[in-house]
Amino acid sequence: MPTAVSLFSGCGGSDAGVIAAGFDVIMANDILPYARDVYLANFPTTDYRLEDVSEITTFPDAELLVGCYPCQGFSQGGAREANRKINTLYLEFARALSEIQPKAFIAENVSGLRRSTYRHLLEDQLKRFADAGDHGYDVYWQQLNAHEYGVAQERKRLVIVGIRKDIGAPFAFPVATHGPSADQPYFSIREALEGLPEWPAGEFCEDPFHWYYLSRNRRRAWEEISKTVVSHMRHMPLHPCSPPLRRIHTDKWEFETDAPARRFSYREAARLQGFLPRYTTHGEDIVFPETVSGGKKDFEYNMMRHRYKVIGNAVPPPMFEAVANALPDIWG
Numbered sequence: 602m603p604t605a606v607s608l609f610s611g612c613g614g615s616d617a618g619v620i621a622a623g624f625d626v627i628m629a630n631d632i633l634p635y636a637r638d639v640y641l642a643n644f645p646t647t648d649y650r651l652e653d654v655s656e657i658t659t660f661p662d663a664e665l666l667v668g669c670y671p672c673q674g675f676s677q678g679g680a681r682e683a684n685r686k687i688n689t690l691y692l693e694f695a696r697a698l699s700e701i702q703p704k705a706f707i708a709e710n711v712s713g714l715r716r717s718t719y720r721h722l723l724e725d726q727l728k729r730f731a732d733a734g735d736h737g738y739d740v741y742w743q744q745l746n747a748h749e750y751g752v753a754q755e756r757k758r759l760v761i762v763g764i765r766k767d768i769g770a771p772f773a774f775p776v777a778t779h780g781p782s783a784d785q786p787y788f789s790i791r792e793a794l795e796g797l798p799e800w801p802a803g804e805f806c807e808d809p810f811h812w813y814y815l816s817r818n819r820r821r822a823w824e825e826i827s828k829t830v831v832s833h834m835r836h837m838p839l840h841p842c843s844p845p846l847r848r849i850h851t852d853k854w855e856f857e858t859d860a861p862a863r864r865f866s867y868r869e870a871a872r873l874q875g876f877l878p879r880y881t882t883h884g885e886d887i888v889f890p891e892t893v894s895g896g897k898k899d900f901e902y903n904m905m906r907h908r909y910k911v912i913g914n915a916v917p918p919p920m921f922e923a924v925a926n927a928l929p930d931i932w933g
């Protein structure tokens with residue numbers, strides 16, 4: 602089994618995909634305690650280092666390096682400042698790449714990185730990765746739509762793949778498996794949420810729908826794919842059991858009826874991210890530990906926030922599995 606090291610691993614979305622593609626993730630890392638807790642509840646054999654990546658001085662050898670550095674700097678929901686320190690965490694990824702010199706790497710980031718304001722950051726990443734280590738890497742990048750790989754959600758992400766130059770194997774991004782150009786239709790909300798209760802009390806954010814929430818249509822129907830799952834629970838899209846919304850003004854929507862409305866629960870958000878039972882080592886839905894930070898119980902409201910956050914931050918496992926499966930067979 603080829604080995605992988607993962608950075609910015611969160612609760613394990615990217616790693617679940619890589620594991621499903623046949624890799625053994627020997628080391629993972631993040632600074633978020635509850636992300637570590639969820640990860641280890643579902644993938645217990647990985648050495649998960651809970652610390653700032655810049656504190657890690659040595660990395661184990663591995664054939665694949667995976668990293669989804671944070672994106673607050675250039676995501677739609679973030680502050681969009683091109684110079685924030687968080688935007689340069691890719692330098693840590695480049696440092697690990699130079700030290701480990703894996704045969705291949707996969708990095709992921711938000712698609713906003715392609716915009717002109719941030720383009721210099723993308724160019725810098727591509728150059729640093731191409732020059733990393735003794736041999737350098739052939740680097741490929743593409744924007745992928747998660748729903749084209751069986752994820753019941755709109756989620757565009759920029760994926761960067763590198764193959765060590767001395768190996769000399771070409772790479773092509775995976776073709777869509779779902780949608781009009783593929784064999785299978787998009788995976789719908791209904792399919793993703795199959796078997797889950799329709800009103801999971803205590804598992805969804807019940808904060809009021811304030812004006813900002815109702816400034817756009819947050820609801821999709823059962824047979825559609827969901828709008829993007831985000832990490833802030835107040836901004837989570839609506840469950841299709843909610844009444845439809847109608848537009849009454851520019852940036853102003855209201856529910857068509859007074860029937861009960863609710864956001865997706867954190868468990869449903871996990872399914873919409875593609876965390877289906879087949880992606881965990883126990884073969885069931887992803888487990889959310891009751892406590893955070895090794896036994897410390899937080900307020901219920903905060904536990905819910907932690908859960909939504911780690912799931913909203915995650916990379917959809919099916920999309921990462923498709924990318925990992927598209928890597929050339931260079932492991933023998």
Ligand SMILES: C[S@@+](CC[C@H](N)C(=O)[O-])C[C@H]1O[C@@H](n2cnc3c(N)ncnc32)[C@H](O)[C@@H]1O
Nearest residue numbers: 609610611612613614615631632653654915916
């Ligand atoms: C886009 S998320 C990665 C999601 C993860 N790959 C997954 O699929 O679940 C980025 C992660 O980087 C982590 N992070 C931010 N700054 C970090 C740092 N200095 N060192 C390590 N991790 C950091 C965040 O806590 C967050 O979980």
